[in-house]
Amino acid sequence: MYRYDEFDERFVRERVAQFRGQVERRLDGSLSEDEFKPLRLKNGLYLQLHAYMLRIAVPYGTLNSRQLRMLAHIAETYDKGYGHFTTRQNLQFNWPKLKDVPDILGLLADVEMHCIQTSGNCIRNVTSDQFAGVAKDEVEDPRPTAELIRQWSSLHPEFVWLPRKFKIAVTGAEHDRAAIKVHDIGLKLKRNDQGEVGYEVIVGGGLGRTPMIGKVVREFLPKDELLAYLEAVMRVYNSEGRRDNKFKARVKILVHETGEEEFRARVEEEYAKLDGPTINAPEEEVERIAAYFAAPTYEDLPETSQVLEQARAIDPELDRFVAQNSFEHKQPGYIALTIALKEIGAVPGDMSADQMRAFADIAEKYSFDEFRVTHSQNLVLPHVRKDDLPAVHAALKAAGLASANAGLITDIIACPGLDYCALATAKSIPIAQAIAKTFADQERQKAIGELPIKISGCINACGHHHVGAIGILGLEKGGRENYQITVGGDATEHASLGERLGPGIDAEDVPAAIEAIVETYLAEKTGEESFIETVRRTGAEPFKAGFAAFIESRTAQHEAAE
Amino acid sequence: MAKDHRAGSKVRGDKLPAILMASHLLEGDTVFLGDSGWTMDPTAAKIAHDAETAAVMEAEGKAAAAANTVIDPYLVPVDLTDHGLPVARHFRDAMRQKGPSIHPDMGKQAEFTPLD
Numbered sequence: 001m002y003r004y005d006e007f008d009e010r011f012v013r014e015r016v017a018q019f020r021g022q023v024e025r026r027l028d029g030s031l032s033e034d035e036f037k038p039l040r041l042k043n044g045l046y047l048q049l050h051a052y053m054l055r056i057a058v059p060y061g062t063l064n065s066r067q068l069r070m071l072a073h074i075a076e077t078y079d080k081g082y083g084h085f086t087t088r089q090n091l092q093f094n095w096p097k098l099k100d101v102p103d104i105l106g107l108l109a110d111v112e113m114h115c116i117q118t119s120g121n122c123i124r125n126v127t128s129d130q131f132a133g134v135a136k137d138e139v140e141d142p143r144p145t146a147e148l149i150r151q152w153s154s155l156h157p158e159f160v161w162l163p164r165k166f167k168i169a170v171t172g173a174e175h176d177r178a179a180i181k182v183h184d185i186g187l188k189l190k191r192n193d194q195g196e197v198g199y200e201v202i203v204g205g206g207l208g209r210t211p212m213i214g215k216v217v218r219e220f221l222p223k224d225e226l227l228a229y230l231e232a233v234m235r236v237y238n239s240e241g242r243r244d245n246k247f248k249a250r251v252k253i254l255v256h257e258t259g260e261e262e263f264r265a266r267v268e269e270e271y272a273k274l275d276g277p278t279i280n281a282p283e284e285e286v287e288r289i290a291a292y293f294a295a296p297t298y299e300d301l302p303e304t305s306q307v308l309e310q311a312r313a314i315d316p317e318l319d320r321f322v323a324q325n326s327f328e329h330k331q332p333g334y335i336a337l338t339i340a341l342k343e344i345g346a347v348p349g350d351m352s353a354d355q356m357r358a359f360a361d362i363a364e365k366y367s368f369d370e371f372r373v374t375h376s377q378n379l380v381l382p383h384v385r386k387d388d389l390p391a392v393h394a395a396l397k398a399a400g401l402a403s404a405n406a407g408l409i410t411d412i413i414a415c416p417g418l419d420y421c422a423l424a425t426a427k428s429i430p431i432a433q434a435i436a437k438t439f440a441d442q443e444r445q446k447a448i449g450e451l452p453i454k455i456s457g458c459i460n461a462c463g464h465h466h467v468g469a470i471g472i473l474g475l476e477k478g479g480r481e482n483y484q485i486t487v488g489g490d491a492t493e494h495a496s497l498g499e500r501l502g503p504g505i506d507a508e509d510v511p512a513a514i515e516a517i518v519e520t521y522l523a524e525k526t527g528e529e530s531f532i533e534t535v536r537r538t539g540a541e542p543f544k545a546g547f548a549a550f551i552e553s554r555t556a557q558h559e560a561a562e
Numbered sequence: 563m564a565k566d567h568r569a570g571s572k573v574r575g576d577k578l579p580a581i582l583m584a585s586h587l588l589e590g591d592t593v594f595l596g597d598s599g600w601t602m603d604p605t606a607a608k609i610a611h612d613a614e615t616a617a618v619m620e621a622e623g624k625a626a627a628a629a630n631t632v633i634d635p636y637l638v639p640v641d642l643t644d645h646g647l648p649v650a651r652h653f654r655d656a657m658r659q660k661g662p663s664i665h666p667d668m669g670k671q672a673e674f675t676p677l678d
Contacts, residue, residue: 027588029630047633049658050669052590080668095668097589347664418654419662429664476572481653 001064001370002147002292004112011154012109015116019043020102027099042122043105044115048422051095055118056108060128060146060170061089061373065360068371070111072356078104083356085341085349087413087464088167089127089373090118094420116154121162123153123234127169129177130338130374133293134382136330140189140197142172144290145226148281151289152227159234163241164249166234167206174493179375181205181214181495182467184251185233190220198222203233203263204255207461211497212252215260217267224286228279232271236263296368296383301333305386318393320442321404326389333386337367338406339379339396344440347429348414349377358399366392375464376413376452378406409451409518410436413464417457417474418481426474426481428457431510438511448518451531454489467491469532470517471498472510483510487517487543488535499540501547505554513550520546573639573652581607581648582619583658584626584635592658592670593632595619600632603674604659609640609648647677 004012019039026036040046044055056071071091075083078100079093086092096104108114117124126146133141149168153159159166171178172189180186186202199221205214221229237251240258255263312319327336339359341349351359359379363371366388367381374380384392396402405411412435415421417428432455439445454468458475465471471486483505486498505513518531520543525534535543571577582595586602593600594607601607610616616637623635638655640648650656659677661669 026630033587033627033630033633047585047590049654050590050592050661095590099588418657419664424654427663433664479572479574479652 001062002059002143002289008112008151009109012112012114012116015043015114016102016105016109019105023098023102038120041119042116043101044118045096045098045101046119046422048094048420049418050420052098052101053420054093054096054101054104054115055086056091056093056113056115057118057125058090058113058373059150060126060132060143061130061375062143063371063373064369065364067111067113068356068360068363070107070113072353072360074104074107075353075356082350082352084347084416085351085373085377085379087375087377087415087462088118088125089130089375090125091373092416094416119165121164121166122160123149123156123162123166123168126150126153127167127178127183127375129171129173130372130378130380131177131327131336131382132172132372133295134327134329134336135173135175136328137174138172138189138330139174139191140172141290141293142170142178142187142189143293144286145172145187145189145199146170147289147292148226148286149230152230152281158231159238162234162238163243164246164251166237166251176491176493176495177374179464179467179491179495181493182207182211182464182491183214185230186214187226189223192220196222199226201229201233203267204252205495206250206252207464207466208250209247209459209461210250210253211461211466212256213495213497214252215255215263217260217264224280224283225276227281228274228276229267229271231279232267232274235270236266240266295331296370298331298334298383299385301331301385301387303332305333305389307387308389311390315390317397317402317404318390321393321402322389324404324408324446325406327380329383331383334383335386335389337381337384337389337392338374339381339401340403340406340411341378341401342405342411342436343400343403344405344410344436345433348412348432355399355401358395359401362392362395362399376411378411404442405445407450407452408445409439409448409453409514410445412436412453412455413468414455415457415463417455417463421457423460424457424474425459425476426457426483427507428455428463428474431455431472431474431483431507434507434511435514438515448522449530451518452491453514464491465489466497467495468498469535470514474507475504477504481507483507485510485513485517485547488532488540490532494532494536496536501540501544502551505551509554512554513547516546516550517543570636571638571650571652571655573655577637577639578611578613578616579642579648580610580616580619580637580639581650582610582623582635583607583638583655584623584632587630587633595622595626595635600626602670604670604677605647605675607648609642609646610637643678649677 201218202214372380414432418424456463489498
């Protein structure tokens with residue numbers, strides 16, 4: 001894991017002191033709310049429906065046990081005993097008091113954490129593949145790249161007041177788990193024909209009210225040219241991105257309005273003008289960063305673990321958990337394990353302080369003191385010995401963290417929605433809970449297979465509904481909450497946006513509508529096709545027909561009841 | 563800077579009776595204008611039955627915002643229960659009166675007598 005050097009440490013401490021001064025000036029009235037708001041947002045502090053909300057950066061989703069124990073301490077001391085993992089691999093506290101926030105930031109600095117650039121029109125926390133350094137299909141670990149971008153973008157003087165927020169994701173694997181095609185910039189580590197490592201650079205993807213799939217602006221960028229090229233993209237965006245209308249200010253709109261080829265030409269023109277060597281990181285700095293992400297000292301183990309096989313044979317619960325939540329590790333005898341924060345009926349992404357402490361112990365003991373946050377609001381233990389799996393499962397189970405539903409229909413992404421968020425137009429979490437309860441039966445979930453459902457409580461799409469195999473968008477219609485349903489969205493290398501099935505429906509009808517959609521899938525699927533594969537083959541038509549039939553029968557029921 | 567708030571009530575049509583709702587600067591909690599200053603208790607909110615009272619309350623809210631006591635004060639149209647308690651007409655305002663629907667153990671609903 002990356003460790004702060006003296007510059008990082010000083011920078012974060014200075015920022016805490018600055019914010020402490022800003023809060024004092026706000027409280028004594030020297031700063032008005034209009035003056036203070038941009039400052040608090042730059043430090044991740046929002047004001048929501050019931051309270052302030054503090055968003056803590058988790059760079060590329062990597063944490064250790066010491067950090068998680070501190071988060072547990074903060075949750076108990078300054079909040080209501082829990083935290084919420086987000087779709088940007090960050091953590092939010094929902095109830096901090098303004099007067100306590102400087103102290104919270106100080107405690108975070110003690111464990112090399114901060115809230116900088118988790119809000120505002122700057123380059124936000126860089127996200128990555130949760131199986132970085134673990135996946136077999138990886139060209140190179142994406143985390144050194146993500147860390148390099150973090151350092152380059154932190155308070156970069158040219159890019160602290162962009163037209164709008166800016167999100168970068170990096171993957172090093174063939175299979176995209178970081179949703180790089182729906183980010184402002186997506187980077188994919190790849191090899192060219194000569195075997196050299198570089199990046200495919202994708203620009204202009206995004207969700208929100210105008211969802212777009214990103215465009216490849218460079219097929220292959222030599223690895224050592226990364227920062228200068230990113231700077232060229234940012235300069236074109238910073239000077240030409242729209243500032244007159246916040247709904248048209250993201251780089252996706254600029255790429256769309258300029259045209260892909262013209263945008264590419266402008267970036268290359270800007271790039272040619274830049275003095276690359278003064279911008280790109282020196283080789284020794286890149287190596288210094290990469291050294292922090294060296295693989296841990298694995299034991300030499302056989303691929304198959306007799307201990308695990310025997311335990312699975314007598315414990316069906318363990319067997320199901322391992323079958324569903326484990327991910328193949330490149331090191332023989334190890335696996336990566338997904339911990340789904342998706343117990344049936346729980347709030348997606350929530351974790352109590354007690355669970356944090358228990359999980360910190362598990363990560364420390366069984367996974368080289370490291371774990372990851374996924375953009376699906378789950379956690380990952382990246383390096384678990386297969387021999388240890390029965391013990392890990394028992395410890396997770398004791399902490400209420402052994403939900404065996406990773407990737408299944410009950411592993412739902414949901415934004416906080418109207419339960420907390422000041423921007424939301426409808427509730428999101430209760431919809432996720434109702435769907436999870438409807439499909440609680442494990443055999444039924446298994447029969448349906450992989451099916452990512454993603455729910456947003458407003459058009460800003462924090463719940464990524466556009467790229468859910470089933471997407472749900474909550475809006476307000478005629479003074480009521482109303483939910484639109486899409487199918488066919490995909491956040492992977494096959495990125496696609498979901499297609500709407502029909503008119504919006506009431507909250508109480510959503511679980512039955514999802515059942516109708518699942519019935520259509522089960523009727524249409526051939527062989528071992530997953531839900532998204534079936535939609536890709538059939539198109540949305542059969543699902544629209546099934547949905548229309550559902551609406552018709554529901555209307556008839558309502559009329560009969562009246 | 564993007565707004566992080568959808569300020570104001572979304573109720574269309576008749577705006578009365580109404581209460582005045584805001585966020586407390588220091589605590590962040592939702593607060594209501596009561597008979598004597600700001601209160602966290604939704605049952606203690608002062609109710610405006612006529613436009614003049616509403617205007618006076620709104621002015622009081624603006625003054626409190628200028629004095630750095632509260633943030634984003636706005637009038638919230640309400641219906642009155644049989645006990646005369648104000649229940650916000652819009653579900654978003656009603657959520658602020660109660661607390662998160664997913665956590666009955668948190669927010670106003672956990673600390674004060676329910677409105678209905």
